[in-house]
Amino acid sequence: MILSAYSHPVAEAEVPELSAMPLDVVALLAQAHHPRAGAVVLFSGEVRNHNNGMDVDYLEYEAHKAMAAKMIKQIIADAHDKFPLNIAVAQHRTGKVIVGETAVVVITASAHRSEAYAANQYIIDRIKHEATIWKCEYFSDGTKQWGGNCSCH
Amino acid sequence: MILSAYSHPVAEAEVPELSAMPLDVVALLAQAHHPRAGAVVLFSGEVRNHNNGMDVDYLEYEAHKAMAAKMIKQIIADAHDKFPLNIAVAQHRTGKVIVGETAVVVITASAHRSEAYAANQYIIDRIKHEATIWKCEYFSDGTKQWGGNCSCH
Amino acid sequence: MKIQVFAVLKDYFDKEFELSDTVTSVAALQQHLTQLNTEATGILKLCRFAVHNEFVDQNYTLTNNDTICIFPPSSGG
């Protein structure tokens, strides 16, 4: 990364697992470096303008925040156990999220890229399926639809 | 992404495949959005401070630029054929790259995340193994070593 | 006991309500809620239950001071 060849690796504890404000993906990435990590993988789950043929206006994410934060922390810890990671961070939006905004971001860094990719997928899969977070889609025709399908299964 | 909810999707042709200057990963990511893409995956291959037990000072990338650029273009085109991608961009450094800097970046965006991850890995694997680009590692003890092992195989 | 429901369950129940009836297990609570609103039968079968921010299973013994959270399947991301 150009910005931060010698920056201090991001302290994972400083990244809140949930945020009611837009996720600052760029700032998270700019910090996610480690001198021993040759591979950094970032996933950004973004709100699409359509789903199942319907025009999407915006989403709203409801969460049981205390449990969701605890679960994301545990998923990150499990990822560190399973993969040799230098960095693993994840952050999920709550509240209203408009088309094009990021709903969830996961960043992993490892010495080798296969593990950075695998850990990244492991983390996002578990967050989507386990964390106490629910999406409600609001469509252009005024209808809404609760979760079930994630934006990018 | 916070910066660009309605930004114009990055025009892939505008991103040069090779760059002698530090890669602006953040700027590439900030542009890499598409209203139909629910999943954005970014890979950044960064220079580690050690390799095979040796302290690395810096790397130098040599390239046959015309052929490397053409090959990366073709790999991106092949990725579009194989995967339903909204965006695929890749950029590789040439010249001297210091520890912590990005040597190569790949960004893919798709409606669904499994394809964004798979396409991203497909592109970086082929760039590393096929493109006419060679790494030379310069170690703290004054020795150097040509390629063979990539930073994050 | 206090019941809190989340997400799509709010289409079937109040977001938060007191239950004066004496249900003594998660299984019994699930059964009781199904009777309150039969349309929620299917979704309730998929739900997870938590007390004091910990998931609990069907056999968990409920007391009148508990707050029980009921979660439909996650749909984050």
Next chain:
Amino acid sequence: MKIQVFAVLKDYFDKEFELSDTVTSVAALQQHLTQLNTEATGILKLCRFAVHNEFVDQNYTLTNNDTICIFPPSSGG
């Protein structure tokens, strides 16, 4: 013909040099270079060859006006 070598091959040959000898195929060129520097035998076997920015195979016919690029295995990333 003009020969350009890349990366680790520069430890064995000049980066760029003229070859006056008449070699008429890539296979013959590879053989010729092996004789020029036997230490390069192993690495030359792994190399790819290109003429006019296109890869060419062992049977490709070389002419005296060609510029031949010789590439060791890629090590980008």
